[in-house]
Amino acid sequence: MLRHPTPRLARTGPAARSAATRPAAVALLAGRAARTFTALACAALLAGCSGADGTGVTSPPPPPLPPPPTDTVLALGERLFDAETFGGNGRTCVTCHMRETGTITIEAVAERLARDPADALFRHDGLDGGDAGVSRIAANATVRVELQLPPFVTLANDPARRTIVVNRGVPSTINTPALDGGVRAALMYDLRHNDLQAQALDAVRGHAKSTVTPTAAQLDAIAAFEKGNDRFFSSAAIRTHARGGPQPELPAGNTESERRGRLFFLDKAVAGTKQGMCGECHAGANLNEVSELGARESGSAGLLPGAKFGSTLVAETNRNHDPLYTFRVDDGAGDVRLVSLPDPGILLTDRRSASHLAAFQQAGLHPAVNAGFFKTPSLWGVRLTPPYFHDNSAKTLRDVVDHYANVFFKRFTFVGAFVELTEQDRQDIVAFLRLL
Numbered sequence: 001m002l003r004h005p006t007p008r009l010a011r012t013g014p015a016a017r018s019a020a021t022r023p024a025a026v027a028l029l030a031g032r033a034a035r036t037f038t039a040l041a042c043a044a045l046l047a048g049c050s051g052a053d054g055t056g057v058t059s060p061p062p063p064p065l066p067p068p069p070t071d072t073v074l075a076l077g078e079r080l081f082d083a084e085t086f087g088g089n090g091r092t093c094v095t096c097h098m099r100e101t102g103t104i105t106i107e108a109v110a111e112r113l114a115r116d117p118a119d120a121l122f123r124h125d126g127l128d129g130g131d132a133g134v135s136r137i138a139a140n141a142t143v144r145v146e147l148q149l150p151p152f153v154t155l156a157n158d159p160a161r162r163t164i165v166v167n168r169g170v171p172s173t174i175n176t177p178a179l180d181g182g183v184r185a186a187l188m189y190d191l192r193h194n195d196l197q198a199q200a201l202d203a204v205r206g207h208a209k210s211t212v213t214p215t216a217a218q219l220d221a222i223a224a225f226e227k228g229n230d231r232f233f234s235s236a237a238i239r240t241h242a243r244g245g246p247q248p249e250l251p252a253g254n255t256e257s258e259r260r261g262r263l264f265f266l267d268k269a270v271a272g273t274k275q276g277m278c279g280e281c282h283a284g285a286n287l288n289e290v291s292e293l294g295a296r297e298s299g300s301a302g303l304l305p306g307a308k309f310g311s312t313l314v315a316e317t318n319r320n321h322d323p324l325y326t327f328r329v330d331d332g333a334g335d336v337r338l339v340s341l342p343d344p345g346i347l348l349t350d351r352r353s354a355s356h357l358a359a360f361q362q363a364g365l366h367p368a369v370n371a372g373f374f375k376t377p378s379l380w381g382v383r384l385t386p387p388y389f390h391d392n393s394a395k396t397l398r399d400v401v402d403h404y405a406n407v408f409f410k411r412f413t414f415v416g417a418f419v420e421l422t423e424q425d426r427q428d429i430v431a432f433l434r435l436l
Contacts, residue, residue, distance in 0.1 A: 015397040069224040077225025078220055079342070086210035090120035092220070093200070096143070096207065099231055101385045106141045106395070112310045116281065124209060130165075140320055140392045142167040147190075149327075150350045152367055156326040156338060166320060167322050169392035172385050174234050175378045177226035178242035179286040186288075186308040189374045190346050191391045194355045196223035238285075240420030246287045248380075251435045261432025264425075267291035269415050277414050281310060287379035287436070290360070297415070301369060302362030308376050309357070311407050312389065315341045315372040319393040329368040337368040343391065346373040383434045397433050401426045408436035 069077075081093040096104055104121070112119045113134060121137070127142035130137050136142060138364065140182050155161050168189055180186045181196045193199040197219040204210045214222075226232055233239040237248040250266075253259035265287075267279030280294030290307040303310065306410045318324070322342035329347065338360050339347065350355045357370075374390045388394040394403055405421035413419070421429075 002336045069124065069221075069228060073221050073224050074228060076218070077221035077223070078229065080222050081225055084119055084203050084218075086208060086214060087212040088204070088208035088210040089123050091123070091208040092120075093203070095120050096170045097173045102174035102176075102232065103170045103385055104141050105110050106139070106392075109137055125207060133229050136167065138171075140167070141387060142169050142320075142392050143207070147348055150186050150348055152330050152332065152350075153348060153371075154328045154342075156328050160186075161327075161365060164325055167320065168343065168390055169387065171375075173232055173383075174381050174385070175224060175232070175238055175286055177232055178228075179224070179238070180288070180308065181223070181227060181384045184356045184359045186375055190349050191309060191354050191356050191375055194353075196226055201389050234384075238380055239266075241285055253432060253435065255431065257370070257428045257431040258435055260424075260428070261428035264429055265432065267293050269293060271415070274414070274419055274421075277409075277419065278429075280414075282379055284308075288376040289327060300365070302365050304360045304362065307356075307360035307371050309346055309360075310376060311345075311374070311413065312403070313372070314374075314389045314393060314403070315343050315345060317393070317403070317407055318342050320389075322391065327371070328373070329366070331366045331368075335366060337366065339368055339371040341372055344371050345390065346375075347371040379433065382436055397430045398426065 008156075043256045081097075083092055083114050085092055098104060098108060101108075109121070111199055114120055117134075122134050124130060126137050127133055127144075127148075130144055144165050146163050146165050149155070149162050149164065155164070161339045173188060176187070177196055185193070185195055185382075187193040187196065187199045193202065197216075200219050201214060204214055227242070228387045230239060233242065235248070237245075241247050250262060251258075253262050263273075263275045264278045265282065266276050267283050269276040276293065280291055280297060281289075283289045283291035283294070284306070286308075290303050290305055290310070292305050295303055295307070301310070318341075320342075324340055324342050325344070326338060327344060327347070329339055346357065347367065349357060349370070351361065351367075361370075382388075383397065386394075386396060386399070388400045389403075394400040401421070405426060409419055409421060
């Protein structure tokens with residue numbers, strides 16, 4: 001359903017000269033842009049499990065479960081998650097991954113700021129420039145994230161600079177550690193970590209500014225706690241599935257509006273209808289996988305069934321007016337492309353070191369294809385975790401649906417045709433999302 005927005009890509013060097021002689025290729029790039037897939041994308045649109053009745057069959061059976069961690073390990077993980085600062089700036093894991101939502105909402109930021117302006121949340125990357133001011137986190141609940149540029153990416157106006165800073169929301173830990181943190185883990189908005197231990201270590205170092213390095217046993221305990229404790233699941237059905245039970249099914253809906261909304265999240269398209277518009281991208285047990293239909297529609301984005309990433313044109317829209325960067329992206333074979341975005345997303349993740357990216361995207365693509373791609377969050381419990389998208393630019397579920405209706409589906413087709421979302425469609429989709 002989602003296609004890669006090529007208009008922001010420009011070529012330089014020999015490839016640019018040869019491209020000028022290939023009008024058919026130019027037309028393909030400019031007019032058909034590579035399809036991709038959402039991040040909460042259809043995020044207010046989707047819930048696709050596979051199967052005509054909406055039950056999930058996209059995800060492969062989970063691997064055999066290892067022996068459950070001992071109570072001692074789980075207790076250690078809980079203590080570390082909730083209370084351990086590792087000699088840093090006073091933050092713990094729960095500072096940003098609150099018990100109720102697994103993230104921080106704008107409402108939570110306001111409450112904590114009113115209660116205690118010295119709260120550890122309002123330090124370091126919670127501050128506007130990293131040193132003072134809380135206007136950004138108060139408005140958008142975003143934090144500053146410093147990212148390394150891979151060897152194949154440089155800044156057009158400052159080639160010597162090797163890091164950038166972007167503003168991102170805090171990914172929720174609800175459902176994700178258990179369902180997205182196993183084999184071929186899909187972690188962080190840019191998929192840069194292959195396991196929960198690496199993700200925890202990076203957070204302790206980068207966000208909590210630790211002076212004490214966690215041991216391997218401590219990181220294992222944090223990961224075990226995130227995968228096993230009930231607080232990290234939005235429902236008993238999902239918890240049961242994570243422990244080897246059946247995949248949860250989409251709710252049937254209690255009202256006509258909810259039942260109409262559910263149709264958008266099936267991944268079986270019906271000619272002449274809008275059924276399945278979101279199910280292409282939000283399939284699987286965690287409602288964040290590309291389905292078989294979605295993979296066929298992905299085109300030159302090269303996504304494979306099970307991919308948990310894609311583009312929603314959110315970075316391109318840049319509603320928060322974050323600073324823009326222009327990147328030179330070199331494929332190593334003379335094809336250099338320019339990309340301008342406030343946050344490049346998965347572009348900065350080297351597929352050779354990212355197990356999920358390597359497993360679920362075709363090899364041989366130019367790395368610039370992934371500019372503006374982000375991990376697709378789970379839709380289970382989505383009503384509890386506003387704001388939405390990687391930059392928290394959609395403050396409500398209705399804002400998410402309106403983004404797809406007013407931006408995404410204005411540029412990209414669904415099963416070969418442009419589709420208009422009516423006011424009733426939008427209300428129905430929101431009504432169904434509130435059931436999840």
